[in-house]
Amino acid sequence: MAIRIQRVPSENLGGGVAARLIAILLALLVAAVIFSLNGADLGALGAHVLKSTFGSRFGLMDIGLIMTPLILTGLAVMIAMKVGAWNIGAEGQFCAGAFAATAVALFVPGPTVVIVPLMFVAGALGGMVWILIPTLARAYADVSELITTLLLNFVGVLLIYYVATGPWLDPSGMSFAATKRLPYDIPSFWGDVHWGLPIAVLLTVLVAAVLNYTRWGYEVRIAGSNPSAARYAAIPFRRHLIVVMLLSGAIAGLAGMFEAVGTAHRLQGGISNNFGYIGIMVAVLARGSAIGVLAGALLMAVILKSGIALQTQGVNISTVLALTGLILFFTAIGDELSHYRIVRSKPA
Secondary structure, eight states: OEEEEEEOSOOOOOHHHHHHHHHHHEEEEEEEEHHHHTTHHHHHHHHHHHHHHSSSHHHHHHHHHHHHHHHHHHHHHHHHHHOOOOOOOOOHHHHHHHHHHHHHHHHHHOOOHHHHHHHHHHHHHHHHHHHHHHHHHHHHOOOOOHHHHHHHHHHHHHHHHHHHHTTSTTTTSSSSSSSOOOSSSOOETTTEETTTTHHHHHHHHHHHHHHSSSSSHHHHHHHHHHHHHHHHHTOOOOHHHHHHOOOOOHHHHHHHEEEEEIIIIIIIIITTTTTHHHHHHHHTHHHHHOOOOOOOHHHHHHHHHHHOOOTTTOOOOOHHHHHHHHHHHHHHHHHHTOOOOOOOEEOO
């Protein structure tokens, strides 16, 4: 009986989930070893993290607030992956959405019932505008969206810093690198947790249903998995690419809108908090599943909240970012290994 290793084209669900769980455990193990070598008390740190994250109403509310932008940025990256594209620019689209929504809040007067939906639309349009050039460049000139979307991130972040420290700076002088408090809010339903969270969850479920149970979703999945086969089957690949990329930018823009209007209540430098980049991590953990985005966002929200708790114990925030990088690193390895099977065969 001969034993050999065979590569298969796709991983099964169980193998993919197991690979991600092992990746998370390995990343936590490496982090624990590093903390131990630096003389940290792992028991005390772990107890503090658990108490701060899950042992109080305030900790759970923080997780809900962090989950909202992570769900949306993760969903934005995931839906672009469905059509075979990598939207690395969710960070910039997040900033563009926050910028557009803030502009409406500051300069368009009107009742809350009118302005809040208008900010919602402005946030989505801001993200769409920000991804428009990379989308058209990819669709009509085959320019890699990896580069164009990534470079626009820096423009978006610097745009926020410019307006928040310059023309839109709080005239009262009470805030540094931030606008005045916005006159409109996203209503809250549990403490500080606003309605952006259930809207993000509902949007995720809606995207999952469209991708899995409609003809359009089927064509998008075919176009993303095999563009040549899509063209042979008369599926309009370029049109689907443009629509999906613009939808991806709109979703990331909504994340910025909810963060500025619902959580920070103002536009400020660094408002994105790397949510756009962490959204890539959420999408990778989701394995191309819209519903999986919810689980990935919850995991990353817990990690970020734990990082906040660790900072109170003297741990640098860079350590938390390094931990997320380790999870992504081990996940990539696990994804590749999950495509291999041990096969027993009789000799010829």
